Amino acid sequence: MRSPAPRVTLADGYSISRIVVGAWQLSEGHTPEKPRRKVVFEAFGRMADAGLTTFDCADIYTGVEELLGEFRRCRAQASPTVQIHTKFVPDRDSLPSLDKPHVERIINRSLKRLGAEQLDLVQFAWWDYSVPGYVETALWLADLQRSGKIRHIGATNFDTPRLAEIVEAGVRVVAHQVQYSLLDHRPENGMVDFCHEHDIHLLCYGSLAGGFLTDRWLGTEEPGEPLPNRSLTKYRLIIDEFGGWAFFQDLLKTVRGIADKHGVSIGAVAIRYVLDRPQVAAAIVGARNDKYLQENLDAFSLQLDQEDADRLDEVLSRRTGPGGEPFGLERMPGSPHAGIMRYNLNRG
Numbered sequence: 001m002r003s004p005a006p007r008v009t010l011a012d013g014y015s016i017s018r019i020v021v022g023a024w025q026l027s028e029g030h031t032p033e034k035p036r037r038k039v040v041f042e043a044f045g046r047m048a049d050a051g052l053t054t055f056d057c058a059d060i061y062t063g064v065e066e067l068l069g070e071f072r073r074c075r076a077q078a079s080p081t082v083q084i085h086t087k088f089v090p091d092r093d094s095l096p097s098l099d100k101p102h103v104e105r106i107i108n109r110s111l112k113r114l115g116a117e118q119l120d121l122v123q124f125a126w127w128d129y130s131v132p133g134y135v136e137t138a139l140w141l142a143d144l145q146r147s148g149k150i151r152h153i154g155a156t157n158f159d160t161p162r163l164a165e166i167v168e169a170g171v172r173v174v175a176h177q178v179q180y181s182l183l184d185h186r187p188e189n190g191m192v193d194f195c196h197e198h199d200i201h202l203l204c205y206g207s208l209a210g211g212f213l214t215d216r217w218l219g220t221e222e223p224g225e226p227l228p229n230r231s232l233t234k235y236r237l238i239i240d241e242f243g244g245w246a247f248f249q250d251l252l253k254t255v256r257g258i259a260d261k262h263g264v265s266i267g268a269v270a271i272r273y274v275l276d277r278p279q280v281a282a283a284i285v286g287a288r289n290d291k292y293l294q295e296n297l298d299a300f301s302l303q304l305d306q307e308d309a310d311r312l313d314e315v316l317s318r319r320t321g322p323g324g325e326p327f328g329l330e331r332m333p334g335s336p337h338a339g340i341m342r343y344n345l346n347r348g
């Protein structure tokens with residue numbers, strides 16, 4: 001019998017699976033291909049049965065809160081039960097006029113979409129630091145937490161100084177969702193230490209870089225434009241920052257050697273690497289189906305040894321980036337990373 005997937009405690013009485021199933025790929029804004037409900041529900045059910053009971057979405061992932069709400073209702077009598085983490089991402093254009101009633105309306109909408117009386121975890125984002133109000137907005141979310149509409153508050157894509165402002169204002173942040181992978185070490189530039197000091201757990205998206213950190217891309221030519229979905233577009237830019245396609249292939253070859261040693265996939269090594277980083281509670285792995293479920297679960301039985309760490313460190317020591325704070329490049333006006341962002345998805 002397969003051992004249950006391991007869990008980690010985010011707060012008293014609240015634990016999650018160490019692989020969180022990310023649902024961005026099901027959004028209408030990710031790819032033109034619409035998800036087939038029956039196929040998705042069957043696949044997600046098998047994931048939950050394997051112990052991956054925590055799912056991640058957002059108010060701006062068009063159609064996904066509704067889809068996951070329906071999935072949870074379908075599993076109402078099943079065991080184990082599932083948790084759904086969502087986000088509160090106010091439109092950039094709305095930031096100057098954001099008020100408490102608006103925040104409550106969006107939270108109420110998420111409750112309705114998910115068919116829930118209380119949101120398990122709301123992860124708060126803020127597009128533009130030049131617009132004041134993120135601390136006050138976090139305090140409004142804390143008010144909604146006290147009223148019972150939100151169980152736990154998290155953040156996503158903040159830098160260290162702004163997250164510190166929110167924490168210092170008295171908001172209990174239990175988790176921070178950031179991009180973290182073999183390709184992207186930006187959380188190590190201050191965020192990891194801050195989160196350790198304040199008992200904030202990291203939930204890490206991009207662990208597989210949209211699928212680039214898998215066997216699928218080993219030994220392939222550099223892909224041309226257009227790429228088939230927004231994940232690949234996003235992480236192709238990260239590969240450029242990392243050192244370019246040829247150097248990325250060097251990394252994949254190294255990871256493949258480690259994977260061969262342990263009898264697993266490149267993806268399993270990439271996930272294990274993230275799970276082993278300090279302060280990391282879970283890796284978020286996007287999925288439209290359960291095609292790679294076993295490969296993902298292999299990360300739990302894998303133990304990277306010192307030889308593996310040395311081989312990875314040798315390659316990673318030659319990377320050129322990305323540098324700075326989490327999400328810093330994505331906030332930089334005029335950068336290619338900012339150019340693919342969609343800032344106003346909550347309208348209406």
